[in-house]
Amino acid sequence: MKCTICKKPAVIKLRHANLKLCPEHLVARVEKVVAETIKKFHMFTPAEKILVAVSGGKDSLALWEILRKLGYRADGAYLDLGIEGYSARSREYSEKFAAARELKLHVVAVEEELGTGIDGLVRVARGKACSLCGTVKRYLLNHVAYEGGYHVLATGHNLDDEAATLLGNVIRWEEGYLARQYPVLPGEGKLVRRAKPLVFLSEREVAAYCVISGIQYIYEECPHAVGARSIALKHVLNKLEDRYPATKLTFLRGFLKVRDRFRPREPVELRDCPICGMPTAAEGPCRFCRLKERVSHGAPA
């Protein structure tokens, strides 16, 4: 197998892009796709301050590395989720990455902000682990970004993540979620702009990028994700992708073209949470403050 571009030995075949690539050209492609995605969707400029949501996994560390190489000003934010047998190790990978490159990493312990980590939250609150954790992460990452004066929060969602989320939203026709699924969401008041520069890169490409670039990352899935719906959705998309290469890319690109049709008929109005002052679409306290309240009561609510 030879590299499509330079004919040297290739290490990866990307059927969806009709490419076979050597290490050098895989790295070049990944960085080019990210640079183009950032420009095409007006995600941010080199003058802006970026906060990368860092989990210690391949996607977020690759994203941080790429932004750095492309000349963007990016710090990191690591949330210690308090997940037994997972958080300690993922934190180590994140801190080592930052230290080796002399990059600034904010570390926030969920336990300090919420009164308990995700393990504890799952025990006392109703709802699925991934959904609860999502609420906590979105809130705290936005909080760190807002307080730190960052222009934008960048996350490492890749093509596989986005396509699976899209499939889940489409199967249930979640109009509100569909309206908000986009590579960049503008900021508003205390809600910091959010961007996903890796959405057009497959999981395999990002993993290969890390291996080639010598980025050490945590391989394990979060223990709470076992049996998660997102994994089942990824699995069926992989089945289709195997038979029909570029299924995921076609699905996501096509959606971005028709997405206008899901624009909300009435814009969602945000108000300030009476407890923490951060923006919320809810009446009364925001979801994070309601979770915190449950945690302080210590029993399933």
Add this chain to the structure above:
Amino acid sequence: MKCTICKKPAVIKLRHANLKLCPEHLVARVEKVVAETIKKFHMFTPAEKILVAVSGGKDSLALWEILRKLGYRADGAYLDLGIEGYSARSREYSEKFAAARELKLHVVAVEEELGTGIDGLVRVARGKACSLCGTVKRYLLNHVAYEGGYHVLATGHNLDDEAATLLGNVIRWEEGYLARQYPVLPGEGKLVRRAKPLVFLSEREVAAYCVISGIQYIYEECPHAVGARSIALKHVLNKLEDRYPATKLTFLRGFLKVRDRFRPREPVELRDCPICGMPTAAEGPCRFCRLKERVSHGAPA
């Protein structure tokens, strides 16, 4: 396992409907769902003349049986597709069904109308078998319905068919197809109204209905369908349904709620085909007449 309704022994468990049913109540449920679907979508009235597209498979024969039992005036139309080792047997099932019930069955041989059967068409025309066959069937069934003065053409598409088609249309975001995917499509000029009264019944329910009602049908899939995309799509939906019962129903029902968003911005204008005079959205001859032209030349076009 006991019937949810009468506690007699149940023969089928419908997880998506949270029901276990004995033969009698399965039949009752199937007929009730069809009766409700017909009314809810204003498909047709007892005063109208219905033409059922009959293939000899479980769905179309079940549909014909149910319409008859519900008191509708339904004749059948069987297209002899000219598929080796398949058409002769499916025709036999259709004719026996009609004869046993003294029902009127129109039999049309594709070879007489097109100059060749589907086997021959696949050899000379570009395109996939299922897509070519779809064009031929839609054209000829509409033709039979129009010439016979029927108010509506009813087809046996079930929930599994509709959900798979929907998934295929969504994965590629085929806006035109999404706009036209609906349980009933109004007629216009020489285009006869089309209705799919079985869209809320799963394949398993329809098969069970046939077995219980003593309806003999052809089990085999069409040989051209081997490896078809629709089968891959059904397979992944079955995977999701296994884990999340009612996935297909939720997917289809949800779509019907948001479908308005896919209404075409400009209505499609139909004109008369200069060769056959039937309606077409194409410039020049309709797709059927173009296929016929290719067949008459006898070589791939």
